[in-house]
Amino acid sequence: MKVIIVGGGLGGLACAIACRRESIEVEVLERSKELHELGAGIQIPPNGSRIMRDFGLLPQLLEKGSQVQEVDFRRYKDGHLLRSMPFGDDITEEFGAPWVIIHRVDYHRILLDEAVRLGAVLVLGAEVVDISTEEPAVLLADGRRISADVVIGADGQMSTARKAVLGAPHSPVPTGDMAYRATFSREQLEALGDENINELCKKVAVTSWLGPEKHTIFYPIRGGNEYNLVLMRPDNLSLDCRKEEGNIEEMQESYADWDPTLQKLVSCVQSVYKWKLTHLTELKSWTKGSVALLGDACHPTLPYQAQGAAMAVEDGAVVGKLLGLLQTRYLDPKGSGTSSISARFSAQDLTAAVLALYERCRKARTTRNVQGAVMNRRAFHIPDGFIQTFRDFLLGYAGVTRKSDWTWLSSFRQRQTLGIDVVEDCTKAFEEWRASL
Ligand SMILES: Cc1cc2nc3c(=O)[nH]c(=O)nc-3n(C[C@H](O)[C@H](O)[C@H](O)COP(=O)(O)OP(=O)(O)OC[C@H]3O[C@@H](n4cnc5c(N)ncnc54)[C@H](O)[C@@H]3O)c2cc1C
Structure with missing residues (x-):
């Protein structure tokens, strides 16, 4: 199987690694002539660092980044400390992976080095201007056309792939x-x-x-x-x-x-x-035929939960795993696939079905994430007055882990986001799908 990934951002590179770990041929087409990430920091919550741990990249992440020890909320007017939430080992204990802060360039470099080490081909200065969902194939700005078995649109908020999947432009909402x-x-x-x-x-x-x-x-x-x-x-x-x-x-x-x-x-x-x-609160469709979207191309979010890139990296890990399962079970002649299934369905139909399964595995979670960030916006930006005082009172007892959260609600919500092994869940979903064929 050959996969073209449009976009070499954090989500695209995570997808490249996940695909290469499944021995899928990968070409990453990146518009920029030079590799770049923003000169800024990024938080990697445990659901993101769990994927890095599974990729074997946690040591590199902790060498370049740091494990957050506390999250301190302060009142805007005088800096009064409203709540210092213990993170550090409490987080690792509860969620199995740390909450990391790192420079974006370093995070990007770790993913890039691993993708290349595993054999992904990275092409810089390759701007995709159109995608055919039939074949599938991509058309580059220099006129070249490249076909593959699968095209993944990891091309960020102003995605070209999104237009191809939906058949019409669809912009994120301010x-x-x-x-x-x-x-x-x-x-x-x-x-x-x-x-x-x-x-x-x-x-x-x-x-x-x-x-x-x-x-x-x-x-x-x-x-x-x-x-x-x-x-x-x-x-x-x-x-x-x-x-x-x-x-x-x-x-x-x-x-x-x-x-x-x-x-x-x-x-x-x-x-x-x-x-x-x-x-984007809920995009109608993430896939068409053998083309699928991931990351900011399909669920850009307010950064008020530090989850945008974590969700993009999760998407990449999940779609890579599912395509790997498809390849070894059905498309590889030496694989353990059920030959009657391979005989009844074309490789293209099976690929489209697995990408639809990817969308089903990811959509509810990422939609909840976009909505959760909007909820945080409301909670963070409350005007002065009684409701703000009440918020601050509650915040004084809130935490992300069971140990630090006296309100129970806050840690319950966090467990849904930070504590789920999305790769294990998608493997189960694949087995159920397989049994239903
Ligand atoms: C202020 C702010 C703070 C944030 N903080 C956090 C945080 O702490 N934690 C967190 O998890 N998330 C955070 N985010 C969100 C996070 O930055 C994004 O969700 C994440 O970078 C999306 O990754 P991506 O790979 O989907 O897209 P992108 O990073 O946008 O990558 C897309 C890539 O595709 C390339 N590309 C685009 N079009 C084409 C084309 N036509 N052909 C070829 N290549 C193309 C681009 O050059 C780019 O390299 C924050 C966002 C903001 C705005």
């Missing part, structure tokens, strides 16, 4: 929020000579300030040599603009009445981009 993203060096922060900032920098923690209509996230990357700051607020970009250079004064103004410690962090930002935050 959420009403945007994000400023910035990183600084340890030296920049130390130069401030501020005791509170020095305290903040000592911790391997994700710190979030919650305020009306806005919140912010701050954490160390690269062993505390760099720091990542993301500032979320109401969107003022024009409707069709996804990203543009931000105005530093406008950004500082947006947080002018916030905790002085946060304001000092904001004062370190020297240049910044602002991003429109969009999402």
Whole structure:
């Protein structure tokens, strides 16, 4: 079996690794001429790091990244600590994998090196402009046409593959929020000579300030040599603009009445981009024939649960596993497949059926994730007043693990997201599908 993956982002590369682990031939077509990830941080929650553990990449992840020890929620106005949730070993104990913070470039590099080591072919400067769902095949901007048994559209929010699958353009919906993203060096922060900032920098923690209509996230990357700051607020970009250079004064103004410690962090930002935050709640279809979508191409989300890339990586692991099971059971003449099934259905029909199974395995979970991020938006951005005070009271007892959560509700919700082995579940779903044939 040969699989073309359109897009060499985090989701596409995870899919390439999963396919190569099943001995599937893989070609990754990436539009960019050079490999790039954003110069920013990323959180890898346990459902993402579990996939990395299964790929045998956890040691590399922990060498480049760090295990989060606490998540601290602070009041926007004065930085008062509302709740410090223990993460660290509690998380690993409960979910079997750590919560990691890492530079995006390092995460991308780990996945890329592994995909190439396993034999995936990566083609840079290969922009896919059209996809035929019949054959299937992709058409490149330079006129080349490449066919394969399966095409996976891992081409992000403005996906070309999505258009091919749906038969019409379908854009993600603006959420009403945007994000400023910035990183600084340890030296920049130390130069401030501020005791509170020095305290903040000592911790391997994700710190979030919650305020009306806005919140912010701050954490160390690269062993505390760099720091990542993301500032979320109401969107003022024009409707069709996804990203543009931000105005530093406008950004500082947006947080002018916030905790002085946060304001000092904001004062370190020297240049910044602002991003429109969009999402898709439930795409009608993720697959057509032997073409399927994954990651931000089919379920972009507000980043308010740190789950977008984790879900993309899960998608990649699941679709790779299912295609591997299909190949060894039915399509490989030496495999253990039931010959009567191979005789009754064409390879293309079986492939389409397995991709439909992939969509069934993933859709409810990723839709819940997109909706969960919207719920977090409501909870994080509550205006001053009684409801905010009540939120803060509840937050004071909330946690992600059974051990740290006195409200029970919060950890119950987290278990549905962080505690599920999606690869094991899809293997079971494959066996059920097989039995139903
Ligand atoms: C502010 C912010 C913070 C976030 N924080 C987190 C976090 O902490 N944790 C988390 O899990 N997620 C987070 N996310 C979400 C996460 O970044 C995305 O969900 C994830 O990167 C999606 O990966 P992907 O591989 O699906 O798409 P992308 O990363 O967008 O990759 C798509 C790739 O396809 C290529 N491509 C596009 N079109 C074509 C074409 N026509 N032909 C060939 N190649 C093409 C692109 O160049 C790109 O390399 C955050 C998002 C934002 C905005």
